[in-house]
Amino acid sequence: MAEPVPTITTVARLANVSVASASRALNGIKTTPAVFERVVEAAERVGYVPNASARSLRSRRTGHIGFAMPDVANPVYTTMVESIQEVARARGWRLMLHSTGADIDEELSIVRDLKRRFVDGLILVSLRMTAHHASELENAGAPVVVIGPATNRTHVDTVRGNSRRGAAEAVRHLRARGRTRIALLNGPRGTLPAASRRLGYLDGLRSAGVRRDDLLIEDADDFTMEPGRQAAERLLTRARPDAVLCANDLLAIGALAALRGAGLAVPEDVAVVGMDNTYLCELTAPPLTTIDLGAAERARTAAELLVERLEHPEREPRTVDVAPRLVIRATCGASA
Amino acid sequence: MAEPVPTITTVARLANVSVASASRALNGIKTTPAVFERVVEAAERVGYVPNASARSLRSRRTGHIGFAMPDVANPVYTTMVESIQEVARARGWRLMLHSTGADIDEELSIVRDLKRRFVDGLILVSLRMTAHHASELENAGAPVVVIGPATNRTHVDTVRGNSRRGAAEAVRHLRARGRTRIALLNGPRGTLPAASRRLGYLDGLRSAGVRRDDLLIEDADDFTMEPGRQAAERLLTRARPDAVLCANDLLAIGALAALRGAGLAVPEDVAVVGMDNTYLCELTAPPLTTIDLGAAERARTAAELLVERLEHPEREPRTVDVAPRLVIRATCGASA
């Protein structure tokens, strides 16, 4: 019953050729039609499937690329997964996914594991680019493309969104709709996205001529809904904003819940703007105005950069920028 | 500049021991403290990382398990990912994710690829268990746990939800709330979930004493929001249901949009019930009553079964059932 798994030797023997010829035939390297046919037939007959470990041990490539993201449950990352998968599949690569929970050690270990050669390359989204990250990336075991802020003079490919400019634009939009007490519901202190959103928020206030009030800034413990709700509640205990800019859509959804809980009407009493333009924006009540940071495009670009680099290892590293875009819905519309 | 990647030979040479001793020391097999120390130090010094391909070629295990799901963008599957990852990590396995797009060929190719030994085992969610699936599963290259309906006399581990019973329960709940023209907004014809939901729906009608009306049944083209909206619109052109049972939460969200578009109030005019109890249920307006099919528990169980089987290959295959549970929210509440 326990059939031994057929190897290329089995096939070669059956086809009455050397393993070398069998390998060539199976890999589409020129052989006599007769040999080709016999090998292919033999392979079919025994149900031969090449062993991935052996193949990549010898050929020094796995045909896999990895994508490490902070949180599979955040739709912005599943959007990225879909974009990457599309590019990868089209160019003959398989995709391996990691959800890191934004855990620094987990991220570092994934980068370090490139040396183990599970995958041939990696696309990384990290929320905190520490010095450790930089040094690990500097001598990573395989090409890495970072989606996020440019890593200090590390020579990896990078695709950047511009959440700073996006946040500023959101603030100006809110101001143009008459809002003056504009709060920032930010992500966890110490994360890169939170830092740039904060800068953008301040830029926006400045250019809109609104005075900064630190009582209107609150950091959530995580980029997810429940921490968003809690942070919004904290904010509401000490301030009466007429608008809340949220660092991402999930936080915004949490904020909507908190506002509803406090009996405040959106957008009448308080306007809300999220960031990412996930599909969730169309589900909320009311639908969520947001800043689209180009997740799909960033991911597609990152995948293309990675594949390209895998195919041309010498290419100089590049940095690509993707522009933000305001998407107006009901939580802060044309009229509100 | 181009440092050659250190191998175990490098380490052994540096530590002045044989590669065998180096291997043993690095794998925690008993050695003299002196040897151990020298090897570890040498490994650290050159930054040695074992090559995964070589290791698994030799040891016949990769330390990876795979999870193949129809659609990463559906929160019910990301919930599963999180559960599986938790179990996997705790027991020292890495997780490799596949989003198949519910494509049969893609699924089959993933099962077939088990023979390549990229992973040591697989958890599979498929929407259509064809004869091909059965035969591929029958002689898969590695243990597989299926989350879904029991596969006909294939001896793989299986974890089943019970959407049939869940659907019936939903119908009875709707009837108990006074609804009589209860529609079924089902998933694509030919999928297993659609088949069992349909059966459950009919069970429910029967046990609630409601006459079946096929005009109230409509199939969506996919288990996602937009097809859900379209199917609901088709339904509304020819019937006036006072309740809609949807085959999953995403379809229900689409249905809510269609109902809103038709000027119908939920739950006053039409009650809505989804299935899966994803976090989306709390975001919709109004919040969505749903059937919880135990995604997290099913996934956790599947992961445990797989890991257990990987560690004890002889164990008899098992089938585990997870019960459904009605979760009442506003779209068909206690009062509506």
Added chain:
DNA sequence: TTGTAAGCGTTATCAC
């Protein structure tokens, strides 16, 4: 306990 050496299943490099 340690070293020697034989593989694991492939692909790549040679002569032929």
Added chain:
DNA sequence: GTGATAACGCTTACAA
């Protein structure tokens, strides 16, 4: 074009 054969980097009998 084909067939021996030497790697690829590692683990594991088996001997010492």
